[in-house]
Amino acid sequence: MINKLLRENNVVAAILTVIRVYIGYAWLTAGWGKLTGGGFDSAGFIQGAIGKASGEHPAVQGWWASFLEGVALPNAEIFTFLVMWGEVLVGIALILGIxxxxxxxxxxxMNFAFLFSGTVSTNAQMVLLTVFIAAAGFNAAKFGLDRWVIPYIRQTIAKKETKTAPVV
Incomplete structure (x- = not known):
């Protein structure tokens, strides 16, 4: 019943549009600040998260700290790029509904990666709200560019499948 309401109701679509734009704005401003600030380097964040994995009550689980130490830290430049541009692109896509x-x-x-790394901030709130957007599917972007883009993509794929289908 809730799933049907999330996926088909126009009032819910309007509410999800407001939530979607709010979350998109949060992502966009966070990423834009990192891109234009010139000083963002994920290595410091990663090292801080690894440091939170020790002590009597660690905020970061050992398996995640091992991943950060073995994979993320040696490739911090790549992760810096992915975080900055990932935040910007997710923000733009959510705002436009594409x-x-x-x-x-x-x-x-990204939010789960930040939560696993021991940060709280607005990440838990963003996860909760984003779950509703993901569960709503197409209805979350009914008032966005997906309204036109998704049918166009489906139509294009259907035409290609028709052309390449074997004749029996």
Whole structure:
């Protein structure tokens, strides 16, 4: 019942549009600040997260700290690039309502990475709100560019499948 309401109701679509734009703005401003500030380097954040994995009550689980130490820290330049541009692109996509489900899932992945790394801030709130966007599917972008883009993509794929289908 809730799933049907999330996926089909126009009032819910309007509410999800407000939530989607709010979350998109949060992502966009966070990423833009990192891009234009000139001083963002994920290595410091990663080292801080690794440091939170020790002590009597660690904020970061050992398995995540091992990943950060073995994969993320040696490739901090790549992660810096991915975080900055990921935040900007997820923000733009959510604001415009284009490729909304993909953007929401990528936003969830980044938020969970930040939560696993021991930060709280607005990440938990963003996860909760983004879950509703992801669960709503196409309805979350009914008032966005997906309204035109997704049908166009589906139509284009259907035409290609028709042309390449074997004749029996």
């Amino acid at each position: 490729f909304t489900n993909f953007a929401a899932i990528m936003g969830l992945a």
